[in-house]
Amino acid sequence: MNKRKIINDPVYGFITICSDLLFDLVEHPYFQRLRRIKQLGLADVVYPGALHTRFHHALGAMHLMSQALKSLQEKGHQIWDTESESAQAAILLHDLGHGPFSHVLESVLMPGVEHESVTLVLMKDLNKQMNGKLDMAIQMFEGTYPRKFFHQMISSQLDMDRMDYLKRDSFYTGVIEGSIGADRLIKMLDISGDQLVVEEKGLLSIENFLHARRLMYWQVYLHKTLLSAQAMLTQILYRARELSRNGEVLFATPDFSKFLKNTYSLIDFELEPDLLKSFNGLDDNDVWASVKGWTIHHDPVLSTLSKMLLDRKLFKITFMDTPPDEVILSPLREKLLQSGITEQQMPYFLVTGVTTNWAYEKEQDPIQVQMKDGKLLDIADASDIPTIEALTKIVRKYYVCWGKNVSLRG
Known part of the structure; x- marks a missing residue:
């Protein structure tokens, strides 16, 4: 059976499933369930087009991962085929633990159980079913794999997850202010001292990315x-x-x-x-x-x-x-x-x-920019735009909502 498939995606065009393992993961019931979970939950009450699913998003994130790995290889970094496949598998499966309406279900039906933890349990169960083929992918997902930049590509402030959901959510909601240049962002990525960095010439792209994230939170996710x-x-x-x-x-x-x-x-x-x-x-x-x-x-x-x-x-x-x-x-x-x-x-x-909304968590997970002289600077220090520093501040908004026209009188 030919397991090298091409999927037509409205955001990126053609997405390639490039290995038997990735095909088998996509075909598995754990992954197929994501077809039936909308990426943005109830957001279609505001944006009628927001009907895309976590299945779409996971495939898109896998596609961006493959593009990023190719770009890094072209810059002379040695990435083995098994590493490339494992990184794509990890990002493909990163949302397995989401339940219906994601955070709503978590807070009510499974308090204290985060979806990332359930994802890991499901990945380990899949690994048993597949005789250990996901060992490396699980290490990358957990952050225990020796080459740390793989985990950053899966989970960080500049990971393939965020790049896809910003671009995809912007596309399906029609909120064009949230659109990012994912292709250029990926081309600007590099590795320095085993950590993911951005080349200095990618500064503007990162600034646009952070501003887009902030706008998407206020206009979509926290509408x-x-x-x-x-x-x-x-x-x-x-x-x-x-x-x-x-x-x-x-x-x-x-x-x-x-x-x-x-x-x-x-x-x-x-x-x-x-x-x-x-x-x-x-x-x-x-x-x-x-x-x-x-x-x-x-x-x-x-x-x-x-x-x-x-x-x-x-x-x-x-x-x-x-x-x-x-x-x-x-x-x-x-x-x-x-x-x-x-x-x-x-x-x-x-x-x-x-x-709460803050576009950039400077203290917890800095984005490092590699300057032309090789020095690494935090994006907030490397940028000459003062608003980047402002994006690190937490903005808190309180709300009250009530049934304005409710009547329970019999």
Whole structure:
């Protein structure tokens, strides 16, 4: 069987699957599940075109990895075929641990279990199934492989993951300000002292990349309407979980029902093979089918929130610079009480939160620029644009959202 396949991608054109191992990974059910998980979750409530999946993104990241490795080889760096294949495998699988709606599911159904940790468990399980062919890929993913720059290409502030999701999310949302020149960025990468660096002539490209990331966060990932929709889905899941754990029988697929009723730790994933199967059975369809079914449930909180989200009757949301105090919350609480919502039901219809955004984490994970004299400088020091330093500052915005036109009066 010919396993060297070409995939037509709307962002890059043709993507090549260049080895049998990569083909087998793409064909595996763990990876095929990513077809059924949207990359941007609920973002299509704001940007109708944001319907691309994590399957698209993972293939795109693999493509950028192959291009970056070729560029580094052309600059004289020795990269073995097994290393190249392993790096592509690692970036291909880097999102396996994402559940439906990603962070929403994590925070409610699997608190304390990060998707990166689940990814690693799934990669190790795949490695067993493939007789150790992913040993090197797992080391690169974890950061234990001796040549550290491979891990930086998988997970850093200038990795193939970020390059693809910025370019792809910009493309599908139509937010052109987030578009980056990934081809040029890749050509500007180099290796110095076993770490990934950027050539000095790539300064402008990096600056554009950081600005694009900041804009995409405010315009897409942290858009207030999206935050409102996410808050509603979160409250729906909290309510479903509360009812389910109190013995209420809810409409849900068997795998989804399992996660509604129980709380699992990372150790459970490592010890229970069936739990991995159940997790792999979860995708966006489970959640949407359940939300549709819950619109006719007898619990007024669950049914009202589910119908509102399906019909895009979203909570009103307001941003502020400081945490909302009683001066703000008390009138909202009073209005909700007048609409028939009880004190016990109030947390489901009045939600507060905080968002943070900083485009460049200078202290934790610096981007190093290799100057013409060979000296390495942090991007913030190498750039003569003062806004780069400003991008390192954390911007915090607090918000409150509430069911403005909700009525639970019978």
